[in-house]
Amino acid sequence: MIRSLTKHLDIQALKNNYDYMRQICTSAKVVAVIKSEAYGHGLLRVAKALEHADGLAVACVSEGIALRRAGVTQKIIVLQGGHELQDIELARTYNLTLVVHCQRQISGMQQSNCQGIECWIKFDTGMHRLGFDWSQHETVISEILKLRGLASPPVLMSHFCCADSDEAHTRMQLQKFEELCACYEKEGVQASIANSAAALSLSESHKDWVRVGLAVYGVTAKNSLSKHKKNLKPVMHLTAPVIAIRDFEKGDRLGYNGEYVCAKKTRAAIIGTGYGDGYPWHAASGTPVWVSGKRCRIAGHISMDMITVDATGVDLVVGDNAELWGEHIAVSEVAEHASTIPYELLCSVSSTATTLI
The missing domain is CATH 2.40.37.10 (Lyase, Ornithine Decarboxylase; Chain A, domain 1)
Known part of the structure; x- marks a missing residue:
């Protein structure tokens, strides 16, 4: 019998790719992005293989719950945050870190029990998708810091829109983000902006947390990153x-x-x-x-x-x-x-x- 379409997954390559990104990002913790069924590789399969990862990132609360129910124990960051009030309670129950990117989410947290919850605050530095306008940072961060029971100071985050294609715009975003972060050094606030492309090409963007997606699966989308191909193998x-x-x-x-x-x-x-x-x-x-x-x-x-x-x-x-x-x-x-x-x-x-x- 002739086999049909077959997806061969090299789990050792997955582990090696993650470890390579850790070597590249020596000063930062490395979060593996596993949303959308781990880019088609299988959510639970990849999470289990990367049990040594510093953290995992998913799109929504339901993905985080699925990981917890499967026994995954490391930090899980929900990149879209909570969409409903019940998501905040679920995040508390399942120990999920919520990204907060709009006033509606802050209002929801103000109405909820945030005891033990961790959150990351997303600012828009040029992607123009999710995130607070960076000029609002004083009001936004003040409201977050007033929430009772948060497990730790929030992490400030943003997202590059063209780190693999437009260095000038990427550096502009990074400068805005660094100016923002400089205002909160005394509060012990950590920072995260680098994605795979930035992690591989812009070391000053690494900060405290790097979020890597495509690179973990052994893919580089830019020719200038080809020097890493011998170390990043397709999964x-x-x-x-x-x-x-x-x-x-x-x-x-x-x-x-x-x-x-x-x-x-x-x-x-x-x-x-x-x-x-x-x-x-x-x-x-x-x-x-x-x-x-x-x-x-x-x-x-x-x-x-x-x-x-x-x-x-x-x-x-x-x-x-x-x-x-x-x-x-x-x-x-x-x-x-x-x-x-x-x-x-x-x-x-x-x-x-x-x-x-």
């Missing part, structure tokens, strides 16, 4: 079988709309997966696929459960596995060909894929 290796081999003549048109025209005699390998399994439909002709030890190229549109690859000159048989991304083909390269980002590809792999550890 997810996505493969699917060759289900048919076809020979075509020069001028034959392949796939939907006949978009791909054979420039010469062509041997095509038909791979048994497609956009129905989460492979990007937008992946253009020329997107790389690793087949039988050779780098091949997609030929024509992606189908729901099949991909056609130009495998001319490749010694292959039906049943061989093709690597869609992993050891030989970087997921970031596939993302570029599909006009998307590696985060989306990792998160989009179908739950019906076979997972091998």
